[in-house]
Amino acid sequence: MREKILSLAKGNFIYETPKLCLSIEKLVFEVTAGTHGTASFLLENSFGTRVKGFGTVEEMCIDFLPFFDGTKNELTVDVDAGELNPGEKLKGNLDLITDCGEEKLPYEITIVSPVLRDEEGEIRDYPTLKKRIEKNPEHGVDLFLAPEFRDAFLYRDESGRILYDCLLKKNTKLQSLEEFLVAMKKKKAIRFETEHPSGRELIYELDGIDKADAITIRVNTWGHAGIHVRTTADFIEVQTHVLWTDEFVDRRDVLEFTICADKVPAGRRHGDLILQTPYEKKVIHIIAHNRIGEKERKIQRARKKAIAMAIRMFLSYQEKRVTREAFGKFLKKNREILEKISGTYEQAVRGYIAVILREKENILSFFQETENLKMPPLGESLEEVENYILIQFIKIMDSERKEDRIGLANLISSYAENGYQSDLLTYLLTQVDERYRFGHLLEKDLRTQLESGSNSPLLYSAMMLAYREDATLISSLDDVTINAVNYGLKRDLTTKEVSLAVSFLGERLPHFDARVFSILQKLYEFFVMTDTLHGICGMLIRNEIRDAKYFSWFEKGVNKHLRLTDLYEYYMYTIDTEKVRTLPDAVLSYFQYENHLNDRCKAFLYAYLVKHAGERPEVLEAYGEQIHKFVERNLAHHRITEDLALLYEACVTEETLTKEMADDLSEVMFSHRITCGNDRMDGVVVVHRETKEQTYYSFENGQAVVSLYTPNTQLFFVDERGLYYSGTVDYRMEKMLSMEKLAPVCYELGARNPKLITHLAYKAERSAKMTDMQAVVLQDALQMDCLRRKMREKILLCLYDYYHREGMAEPLFSLIEQFNPITLKRERIADVAADCIAQGKYEKAQVMLLRYGVPECDKDAFSTLVEALVKEHKDESEPMLVKWALYLYHQGCAGKDAMKYLRRYYTGDLITFTSLYEKCRKMPEVGADEDITERLLAQVLFVGASQEPYEPIYLEYMESGENRMLVKAFLSQLAYDYVVERQELSEPMFVKIEKEAMYEKDAVMVLAALRHYRLEEHFASKQKEFVEMNLEKFASEGTVFAFMKDYIGKVNVPFEIENTVIIQYYSGAPGEILLCETDRDGKVKKTMPMRQVFSGVYVYEMLLFDGEEKYCYIEEQTTGERTEVMCARRTEQAKGALGFFHMLNDMIAAKNTGDMELYGSLRRRYEKDRFAAKKLFTLQ
Structure with missing residues (x-):
């Protein structure tokens, strides 16, 4: 600007100013909400020469204050959309002040939602994002991790941001993406199925060669999950141990595996192929059959089966459970098989069958065949001795001679003394030795053999028969006795006496024996004896067995009114609370006077009484005191179960609540039970949107009791590796208590639990009209460090509104100190800033209003702020402060200091500048000083505006202004415009120009004066002298103007002009x-x-x-x-014009008119003068 003024002052004028050329007619672009956006355009002029100037804009969200000086100027507009919402539009003009004139460039800036972009274009919604992820999972992860994702997809979604942050903090990138999409309900959780022609049980017949096979795995949807593969048997070898679903083709993949023949011994082996994701498990059972030796194994199994059947039938006959006829039919039917499988004992078996069937011929044949059979000597095999003794026993069966029995008994004993011991020999001895008529001897010898490791049914049968005869033989419940009685139960050989003996001993066992208990169960089921029931319950109580599966025995004991210590307690310990609907009166009466139950059972009992209070009110009343003590004690320990929850709701009321109980109740009041059936999950993390805490609860039997004190919660299930899952894990949640109505009462009684305060604060900030107590709650909430920023801001604003409504100035002033000016909600900035200004907190108010809210702010308050700031910054130009002061000026409420600030620092379009100048002049306390006058006049010249409206200002400045260069430049430009006929001169301005022309001899001033004088008919002598002198001067210099011809006939005009x-x-x-x-x-x-x-x-x-x-x-x-x-x-x-040119011209005119006399006279004169001139001058 100074350069142009100097140029004008020196008389350098531009007739035609180049036109401004902008690359656009209107600046239209979009800016993402919450960000900064820029746009550029080019500015040049029509001549392609240098353009000098600057730009301004009044919109506070736009930064545009460029200074430029070039032929092609790229100008950038910066928009701060940090506080603007999608859909808003900024409309207005950019002011361009240049030496080529002023221009207003319209702008329209649209605020749009954040957008995620990649090389394929914009991604504005989840369907588009899903397509990108399906196409390229790795690229999808990059998009998910991009900072723009949070802005585009989680814009003002606090819950979504919490979910996003927690998942990324704990999980892999792909897993985080998968969990996020499922939790946001944008895709299905991945589930898989296995496909094989044989289903889920695969059978492989092996012939020494490995078998390869494959299972097809199909998933229900796209996504990322690892299907982990393991086996329970080494003969199953898999190709891979992990299948990644994002690598599937058409949502399918194949798992190949091999059945290794060398790891399957002869026979069948079983194993499982287990496929598992974090969400589910599939088990495929595999059976591998090695056929080597299959035929021999079948024969062996058949032989064992036949022998076992034969022994069972033999013992049934010996135990008199089948008749001789029935046994004979069995033997006759299976004779061939029995003889075939008997091996060494074939001859004996044939003889035994003949004796049983009373076949005389076969008996005779048997005796003849064995008549000369020699007794095996010592040293012979046990098998030969057994065969010989068995043949002799069969002969005795037929002869029934006593002396033969005695002899055989002695022979068996003799062999036994020489080391020939076996189950068969011992059994045969019991059949022939007369000593065994005494049961205790029989029991003793049988026990000896059985304790040596025998497990022969022959011996157990003999022992059980002995117990049938004399139950007193049962003196202890060792392994032999237990096996014998068990055998008797299976063979229906037990008696009531045996049952009583076993029951008596069982009740007194020093430890719990599952076999004895099983026997007692069977005995009770068989005989239904009270003693046995007593023994069963006694064993369980003495060994403190409290499993629910034993409840039926205690129930039977209670119903039988057994006199047994702790019977009723164990009835309660083992009760299935889900199944039992009614408690016996005896139980209710018993615990009324003596109650040593554990807390779980007490809770169930008391809850039962509360549930059935309508049926038995007198019983509940009798329990009243102990129930209330129980409730207080458990509440003090913050315990919670379903039964305790019922008791709390029944017993804790507004009337009964104490301060101590209030503290404790607030700890359990918000309890919920979460049940998760996924055995891979170790626990659950609960995150509330209102607080920063992340609370972990471990699972016990798939359950956890968590505290949810507001509805804005996010659950993250945690597996054994610490990974988070949200949305992909199935669970069930139940609310355990419905006592939130007592939350305000707890608070009033002094409870200050953070959960309680957060709960009440959540309720308060959503309340239509806040109460005094809610205001106190919110004050307490502000003291907690656990609140998230947004919740804290909500509370501050709720209290702010409350204090305003109630007219509580002092708390309001204190509250404002706590506002964060950077994060305060946009809609409330104006109100809070106004209060900050009222309290003199100008710095905080300034930070707030720099973000947003000037138009909504109270004008008086805003004016106060601006007045204070301009005083502080009076010696420096702050662009935003200039905008604020200008805004107040446009609103008609700018104070004197704001006007002084504008007077000193305003830069902008000439119309506004002129208006501002006039306003300053009208305000005596502000005034229009020399500085603003100079800047205004300079801008008029700089932009080439019409000077006429500013002549009064100029004339005033001309008298006292210090910048004489500006004075001269203004007057010179005005003179020039007059000379080139662009402007007329007012009389005052002509006077100034005339003075300059007369005394300074400035060319443009002289020309302006000459053009002005041309209209006059008469001149003063001084004027005439001035005109003639300057016409001569300009003519001699070749500077001639058309207007100069207007002087012809008025003054002496140079030839060149005339x-x-x-x-x-x-x-x-x-x-x-x-x-x-x-x-x-x-x-x-x-x-x-x-x-x-x-x-x-x-x-x-x-x-x-x-x-x-x-x-x-x-x-x-x-x-x-x-x-x-x-x-x-x-x-x-x-x-009277003279000169050769005129003479010639006159001669031509006389000749044309036919005046030959005049023509001749003029010609003689022309020749005479030309001759004289030729003598005097040398003509070139």
Whole structure:
């Protein structure tokens, strides 16, 4: 600007200012909400020359204050959309103040929602994002992790941001993406199925060769999950141990595996192929059959089965459970098989069958065959001895001679003394030895053999028969006795006496024996004896067995009114609370007076009484005191179960609640039970949107009791590796207590649990009209460090509104200290800022209003702030402060200091500047000082605006202004505009120009004065002298103007002016201005350059004789613009004009009129004068 003023002061004028050229007609672009956005445009002029200037904008969200000085200027607009919402539009004008004039560029800026982008374009919604992820999971992860994702997809979604942050903190990137999409309900959780023609049980027949097979795995949806593969047997070998679902083709993959023949021994082996994700498990059972030796194994199994069947039938006959006839039929039917499988004992078996069937011929044959059978000597095999003894026993069966029995008994004993011991020999001895008529001897010898490791049914049968005869033989419940009694139960050989003996001993066992208990169960089921029931219950109580599966025994004991210590307690310990509907009166009466139950059972009992209070109110009343003590004690330990929850709700009321109970109740009040069936989950993390805490609860039997004190919760299930799952894990949640109505009561009683306060704060901030107590709650909530920022801001704003409504100035002032000016909610900035201003907290208010809210802020308060700030920054220009002061000016409420600030620092369009100047002049306390006047006048000149409206300001400044260069520049520009006929002169301005012309001799001033004088008919002597002198001077310099011809006949005019036709043209175009002479038809005859006599002024002088005409037009060489064709002709010259040109012209006129006398006279004179001139001058 200074450069142009100096140029004008020196007389350098520009006739035609180049036009501003902008690359756009309107600045239209979009900015993402919550971010900064920029846009640029180019500024140049129509001549392609340097453009100098600056830009401004009044919109506070836009930063545009460029200074430029170049031929092509790229200007950038910066928009702060940090507090703007999607859908909002900014409309207005950018002001461009340049030496080529002023221009207003309209803008329309639309605030849009954040957008995620990639090389394929914008991703504005989840369906589009899902397509990208399906197409390329790795690229999908990159998009998910991009900072723009949070802004685009989680814009103002606090719950979504919590979910996003927690998952990324704990999980892998792909797993986080999968869990996020499922939790946000944007995709299904991955589930898989296995496909095989044989289903889920695969059988493989092996012939020494490995078998390869495969299972097809199909998933229900796209996504990322690892299907982990393991086996329970080494003969199953899998190709891979992990299948990743994002690598599936068409949502399918194949798991190949091999059955290794060398790891399957002869026979069948079983194993499982287990496929598992974090969400589910599939088990495929595999059976591998090695056929080697299959035939031999079948024969062996058949032989064992036949032997076992034969022994069972033999013992049934011996135990008199089947008749001889029935046994005989069995033997007869299976004779061939029995003889075949008998091996060494075939002959004996054949003889035994003949004896049983009473087949005389076969018996005779048997005796004949064995008549000469020699007794095996010592040293012979046990098998030979057994066969010999068995043959002898069969013979005795037929002869039944006593002496033979005695002899055989002695023989068996003799062999036994020499080391021949076996189950068969011992059994045969029991059948022939007379000693065994005494049961205790029989029991003793059988026990000895059985304790040595025998497990023969022959011996157990013999022992059980002995117990049937004499139950007193049962003296202990060792392994032998237990096995014997068990055998008797299976073979239906037990008696009541045996049952009593076993029951008596069982009740007194020092430890719990599952086999004995099983026997007692069977005995009770068989005989239903009270003693046995007593023994069963006694064993369980003494060994403190409390499993629910034993409840039925205690129930039977209670129903039988057994006199057994702790029977009723164990009835309660083992009761299935889900199944039992009614408690016996005996139980209710028993615990009324003596109650040593554990807390779980007490809770169930008391809850039962509460549930059935309508049926038995007198019983509940009798329990009243102990129930209330129980409730208080458990509440003090913060325990919670379903039964305790019922008791709390029944016993804890507003009337009974104490301060101590209030503290404890607030700990359990918000309890919920979460049940998760996924055995891979170790626990659950609970995150509330209102607090920063993440609380972990471990699972016990798939359950956890968690505290949910607001509905805004996020659950993350945690597996054994610590990974988080949300949305993909199935669970069930039950609310355990419904006592939130007592939350305010607890608070009033002094409870200050953070859960309670957060719960009440959540309720309060959502309340339509806050109560006094809620205000106190919110005050307490502000003291907690666990609140999230947004919750804290909500509370602050709720209290702010409450204090305003109640007119509580002091708390309000204190509260405002706690507001964070950076994060305060946009909609409330204006109100809070106004209160900050009222309290003198200008810095905080300034930070708030710099974000947003100036238009909504109370105008008086805002004016107070601006007044204070401009005083503080009076010696420095702050762009935003200028905008604020200007905003107040437009609103008509700017104070004096704001106006002074604008007076000193405003830069902008000329109209606003002029208006501001006038306003300052009208405010005595502000005034329009010399500085603003200089800047205003300078801008008028800089932008090339019309000076006429500013002449009064200029005239005033001219008298006392210090910047004389500006004075001269303004006057020079005005003079120039008058000279080139762009502006008329007012009388006061002419006076100033005339003075400059007379005394300073400035060319433009002189020309302006000459043009102004041309209209006068008479001149004072001084004026005439001034005119004639300057006309002569300019003519001699070649500076002639068309207006100078107006002086002809008034003063002495130079020949060049008087006798030429002056063609004058104004142009600011670069290059030559051409005068093109044409004939009458418009054809160009010749072209002559016009002469520039002054800035923007071009002339061409023609000497034409009387009646001569010339046709021509003017053309700008660079622009191609041209005028219409015009005719130049000579007008009549002034009378008495002298000179050769005039003589010639007069002779031509006299001849044309036929005045030959005058023509001759003029010719003689012309020749005489020309002769004299030739003597005096040398003509070139």
